[in-house]
Amino acid sequence: MSGRQVIKKTQVILELTVSLAVVVILMVGAVNIFVWMNNQMVQREKDYNDTRRDAASEDTQHSDKPVFVDESEYPDLDVFK
Secondary structure, X not given: OOHHHHHHHHHHHHHXXXXXXXXXXXXXXXXXXXHXXXXXXXXXXXXXXXXXXXXXXXOOOOXXXXXXXXXXXXXXXXXXX
């Protein structure tokens, strides 16, 4: 093999390695986002269902639980944990 062919082959290997690393990082980030979204939906549904009994009762003014779901206490998205 000539020197040019070796350099070309080396460049292809380096580009492929960098590209695969970027793809893996993007996939890990996407999976983390989907897991976070799923956890948010599960927590929101659980909290919502907990408020339905109070919302359906006749004495809603004296309830200690709100009839809405406060999402400010939910964990924030942290892709790089």
